[in-house]
Amino acid sequence: MSLRIRRNPRLERIRRNRLHPKHEALAAATVSAIGPTGLRRINPHQTGFVMVQGRKRLNRLNPGGVGFATAGQPGRVQAKEKPLHRVADPLGYVAAVLDLPGGRLSSHDRDMLGLAQQLAQARGEPHAVLAIALGDVRETDFGGAGADRVIQLSQLHNEALTGYCPELKLAILNATEQHYQPAFWLFPDSIDGGADLGSRWAVQLGDRAAVQAWHVSTENTVCRGGSQLTDWHRPTPRVLLLAPECAAPVEELRHEALPLEVTLPAPVSVTIEDLGPVSVDPSQIALSEAEFILAAGNGVRNWDQFHQVATVLGATEGASRVAVDDGYMPRHRQVGASGTWVSARVYLAAGISGAIQHLQGIGQCETVIAINLDAGCDMVRRADLTVIADSEAVFAELLNLMTERQTGIAPQGDTAHEREARHVA
Numbered sequence: 001m002s003l004r005i006r007r008n009p010r011l012e013r014i015r016r017n018r019l020h021p022k023h024e025a026l027a028a029a030t031v032s033a034i035g036p037t038g039l040r041r042i043n044p045h046q047t048g049f050v051m052v053q054g055r056k057r058l059n060r061l062n063p064g065g066v067g068f069a070t071a072g073q074p075g076r077v078q079a080k081e082k083p084l085h086r087v088a089d090p091l092g093y094v095a096a097v098l099d100l101p102g103g104r105l106s107s108h109d110r111d112m113l114g115l116a117q118q119l120a121q122a123r124g125e126p127h128a129v130l131a132i133a134l135g136d137v138r139e140t141d142f143g144g145a146g147a148d149r150v151i152q153l154s155q156l157h158n159e160a161l162t163g164y165c166p167e168l169k170l171a172i173l174n175a176t177e178q179h180y181q182p183a184f185w186l187f188p189d190s191i192d193g194g195a196d197l198g199s200r201w202a203v204q205l206g207d208r209a210a211v212q213a214w215h216v217s218t219e220n221t222v223c224r225g226g227s228q229l230t231d232w233h234r235p236t237p238r239v240l241l242l243a244p245e246c247a248a249p250v251e252e253l254r255h256e257a258l259p260l261e262v263t264l265p266a267p268v269s270v271t272i273e274d275l276g277p278v279s280v281d282p283s284q285i286a287l288s289e290a291e292f293i294l295a296a297g298n299g300v301r302n303w304d305q306f307h308q309v310a311t312v313l314g315a316t317e318g319a320s321r322v323a324v325d326d327g328y329m330p331r332h333r334q335v336g337a338s339g340t341w342v343s344a345r346v347y348l349a350a351g352i353s354g355a356i357q358h359l360q361g362i363g364q365c366e367t368v369i370a371i372n373l374d375a376g377c378d379m380v381r382r383a384d385l386t387v388i389a390d391s392e393a394v395f396a397e398l399l400n401l402m403t404e405r406q407t408g409i410a411p412q413g414d415t416a417h418e419r420e421a422r423h424v425a
Contacts, residue, residue, distance in 0.1 A: 003332035010162045015100045019032035034317045037417060082254035085149045087309075092126035096147075096310075097173070097201075098131055099192040103138035105145055107366055107408075108188045108244050110293040115247035116186055120148075122218045124181065130182060130260065134169055142255035142280055145249035150257050150293030151176060157267045163274040164193075167408035173201055173397065175262045189213075189241035202239040203304045209239040214246045282316045287333065292348075295335055299351020299372060302392050304348070309395045318342070320352045334360035350391040 014020045016247045062299035079160060096116045098109045105113075111130060120127035131147035133139070135154060142150050155161055156168045176182070185205075187198030189212050202209035215222035221236045224243055287293065294310045295318035296303075310317045319329035321336060335342055337357040349372040352358060361384055370383035371391045387394055403409075 017176050017377055018027045034069055056411065061111060082144070082252065085253040085255050087126055087128040087256070089126065090148070091125045092123065092127045093130040093149070094123075094127055094184045094186065095130045095132060095176065095180070096186040097194065097197065098133050098188055099188050099194045100133055100135065100137060100139060101192045103136050105139050105141075105186075106192070106345070107191075107249075107364075108190055108194075108242075110145050110249035111246050112186050112242050114249045116184075117146045118185075118247055119184055119216065119218060119248055127183065128395045129255070130176075130180065131257070132176065134172065143249070143255045146255055147257045148255050149260045151260050151262060156264060158306075159268075159270070161176070163276065164272065165274060166197055167268055167270050167272060169197055170204060171265045171268045172262065173197075175203075175265055176218045179262050180260075180403055184236075184237045186277050187239070187241050189243055198239060198241045199320070202237075205239060207237050207239045209241055210234060210237050211241045212352060213240050214243040214244065216242070216341060230313055245268060247421075282310070282314050285316045287316060287318055287335060287342050289305060290318075291345045292316065293318045293335070293342060293346070293350045294350070294389075295319055296350050297352030298328070299353075300325075300328075300391050302395070305392060305395050305399075309398055312399060314347065316344075317394040321355070349379055349383070350395070352379050352411070354382060 001083060011026065014022050014026050017023055027354050041195070057137075070269070094116045096112050098112075099106055100109065113131065116129040120129050126344060128148035128177040129146055130149045130151065130339055131145075132143050133142070133152045137152055137154070141277045144346070151172075153172060156172060159165070161168055163318070165248075175186075185201060187201070188194035189198070195211075199208060199211075209376060210216075210223050211222045213221050216236060219236060220235055220296065221240065223232045223234065224230075225232045273416055282290070282292075292313070292315045294306075294315035295307050297320035300323070307316075307317070316331070317333055318335040318340075319333050321334055321338060322338070324331055334340065335358060336355070337360040339361060341361045344362075345366045346369065347362050347365040348371070349362075350370045351372070352372070354370075354377055356378075359378060362382075366403050367385070368379075368383045369385045369387070370379045370388065371387045371394050372380055373388065373390060374380065375386075375388050380388075
């Protein structure tokens with residue numbers, strides 16, 4: 001059955017009226033509520049921190065946080081400072097099979113672990129979240145993301161679990177099912193492998209998986225449908241393919257992430273051969289699909305050098321509206337609310353001050369790196385890593401580093417001290 005979430009005008013009036021006796025309770029309950037389209041809604045009146053002068057300032061280091069922090073600690077709480085959450089003798093498990101693009105947790109993985117914790121707590125009896133990490137794993141903070149137990153394997157009977165190997169991964173999932181029998185199996189509904197593996201596992205279990213699930217309880221699940229314009233309600237199955245932002249990631253607790261072992265099955269007959277990734281020209285990738293974007297703004301002057309750096313780094317080129325209006329970049333390369341909304345894993349912004357429309361367009365990027373001469377611009381405040389320097393000088397150094405890495409020969413004129421300083425940087 002297809003149902004649409006209806007608006008409640010009375011509750012909307014209470015949310016707008018700060019003098020209403022129920023305003024504070026209702027606003028607190030909807031600070032990070034998830035809307036009918038699956039996007040997390042944030043109450044801007046409860047996001048940020050209070051300066052010494054008593055002024056409220058937006059907390060750019062933790063835009064999804066709730067409440068006001070002190071001026072001395074505006075950022076996200078470090079993992080070592082979080083209280084430890086233990087599940088000593090779990091009576092059951094909620095399994096979360098991670099994508100781990102590049103060997104590290106993605107925002108999609110963290111949202112899924114947050115939902116896994118909600119399902120584990122909703123079971124009533126002690127349940128642990130079992131994170132399953134297959135392949136080349138570089139992540140070291142599974143506990144900070146919400147994993148109580150972890151199964152981590154890089155190979156199965158001398159067969160590497162890298163690339164496309166669904167048969168080997170299904171054999172490990174089957175062994176996990178026999179040993180631990182999780183109440184739910186969670187997969188990210190993504191192109192990084194979660195959707196394919198989750199669909200195969202649902203067929204093997206004989207279960208009809210819920211796809212693009214964004215609101216999940218132990219009894220009912222709401223899935224996106226009709227080009228994300230319709231919500232489909234159904235009983236919650238064992239296998240769930242979750243949409244991005246299906247739940248808030250774990251922020252307040254640190255979990256044990258104790259390792260678990262499984263008895264691996266006999267050698268698996270592999271019929272699928274992975275021939276490796278297809279070489280793709282980064283300039284031919286659409287901005288909305290690119291994972292690594294090098295964007296230029298008004299601060300870039302040497303455009304030949306910019307194109308050369310993008311080619312050497314294998315990045316997709318983007319630009320601010322000013323650079324596009326000045327004719328340096330085509331219109332389809334414009335990033336921002338008035339251009340293309342991007343969700344790259346790495347977004348490198350050179351000479352971009354950070355207009356509000358541009359910051360809106362990069363809101364879903366995981367890591368933002370800014371190169372700018374203005375240490376007080378909005379892009380620097382938004383960035384996870386900042387280089388205060390001229391973009392042309394930084395690009396020249398990047399080209400030197402890439403040349404040295406590819407050829408093993410340092411550029412002429414470099415001293416040993418300069419090479420050591422560059423490697424440290």
